[in-house]
Amino acid sequence: MKRIGKVLLIGLVVSLLLSGCVTAPEKGKQVSFMISGEPAEVAAYQALVDAFQAKYPQIHIDLRSVANSGDYMKQLVTAFSAGAQPDVMLLNHRRLAQFAAQGGLEVLGAYLDKSQGLHAADLYPQALEAYTWDGKTWCIPQNVSSLVVYYNRALFDAAGVAYPAAGWTWENFLAAARALTRDLDGDGKTDQYGVGVSAELMRLAPFIWQNGGELLDDAATPTKLALDTPEALAAFQWFVDLQVKEHVAPDASAEQAQGSEARFENGSLGMFFNSRRTVTTFRTIAALDWDVAPLPQGVTAASILHSDGYCMSAKSKVKDAAWTFIEFANGAEGQTIMAGTGRTVPSLRAVAESAAFLDPNQRPAHSRVFLDVIPSLRHMPNLPKWPSIEETASNEIERAFYGQATVEEAAAMAISQTLTYFEQTK
Template structure:
């Protein structure tokens, strides 16, 4: 059984058995348990935040519960809710919180916000804030408002004399650049027709991009298409439209026609983020969260560029928020920490670690985020993208949809499945999942 299917069963079982009221406790005392996941550098950012909070408020006690990855976090949250001992707070992306919102696991924060002297919704980017509204209630408070960007190895670009990506570049520019940066061990460009021979496989690939809906979506939108029939109440994918078909074909052609992205075997052996950090990937499409990892790079200089465009600049929202569980034992103490983490001081602390594009407008425009002391020097790329950013649907079954579509898109990119068959299979497998979903 898939982990996400198991998660849904666990949530259903616990809520049917125990209900999901406000929980037994709302004590003002701690300790506050905060469930998070991330790479070691990301977890270090949250430890820094907790240490600053505890130093500023003697006697406060916040305990980080560190999951190994997102699936581990989802499983831990589900089982802890089922066992009647959930964390007080958890950090989750808007694409995944709907499954918990639909089961009434999350404590609405509207009343606490109305009484807060530290947090004013007007100070935050609406696209991130609104992503965590569910049925007219504010369930979680966003810490970041990232989007996809193209990380690139400036040292490699200079070495091979290839112009660096710039604002306004197109998808065709991306393909041409990735082709020029796909090199063998001698530094010679590897043509797609040559790249399958073991002796001629690239030592450096031009681009890393995962074959997923969240990577595909901004290019579908940029070309004037849609990925679902109704963003608010989706019932099906709409990848059969002309703009979506073009974007999907171009995504899989990065491997099939041009050979600029690593094979599935190569990705299995070394993921794209590690490959970039090790100097074997010229460009990588990723969100702001990669910055903390890449700041440890010492062997080359890197920066970020905006996404390429089809017809217009469009980004896809990447945003995580702090959510309070209904069954939290220390809600007042949890709220005090949440206020600190979301307000200016807390956001400055985490922004300085490189982890976030702050959701707080003032902090995002301050030296805490834009300061040139650490890379990327073009951090403003992330801010320039915010007006163009669109959110993916928050239907409760969206995690299952991402899970199913990833496997189909991965086969399309690496196995060469026919485009019509891919689109048909995506629709066949996801329609029943959409039908089971609840909407915010």
């Protein structure tokens, strides 16, 4: 008994010492700041925090990071429910209304209007607009990334296809995709695909817009998804045909065997749809000869915004200090640090147009594409139940893309299954 007691006592003392070592000293104002990202990104945010700290030693930033974006929501939601929410957090604009509608967020429009260092006019309006809900500006967009086409130049050369350029059309795109889809070893199975695109609403939406369709039946007072209009259905059919009819995109089994992103990385995929996010990884692959192009266009040109913003929680007790941090993070210095990761498209025009983003020594050679498409950018609707709607619709799109339902069936299911979420919003 004595021995057990002693062991426990020593354990307790040791652990107290250890836990003492890792607790940050409290000095001045504490601002908690929550993000999600892999180690390289976290390191960039740490650099941002360090730069801020050097300038404002009286404010202490407590950086909290979660590895995975799914886990991020899990932790953020739990923290909010317990009243332990961070003062500043990074939030995707598609989640904005979900948090704002419940009074979780502070309206930042007034802060922005009063700010000396940060002006609305310096930010791309397409990004800022995505953070407007219920007539108010809630968060400050950190980036203005969008969907583009990554392409493998070596494969284009080998197939004798011209590189994609601004203004290329759905027909040009399909022709290139066909030429790039090949059975290299003659075993009857495709081992090089033309297109890799995840079957979800975030990818399909710009093509619906390009074809004159809309996602919602009414922009001001939406009551349902509008995927069943002729324009939307035609775009949906074209998108699905890439796999079902043309077989220029991997089928379900092939995608399961090796994801499109991995295929692009190892040089067996001609074109890959993604936002700016993958640039960081692609840069590390020396053997990969790649560049970016705008989306092919239909009746009109359109692409879709991918953006995260700095948001402040409504219950923060250190709002001024929190705003000081946001102001710095989204100011020229902060945006330059974050642009250094290669992962973001700065929302601040001055930094986006600078070498920090358009560095000619860094790939992609045509980083400017990300800036050129900004005028034609649209964003997902801001609705409190949008995440549920989008996920339900994406599940239907995936089903159609892999040939398990017709586009008409999938569109009808997506509409009927999401009705409940529109009703709850009313």
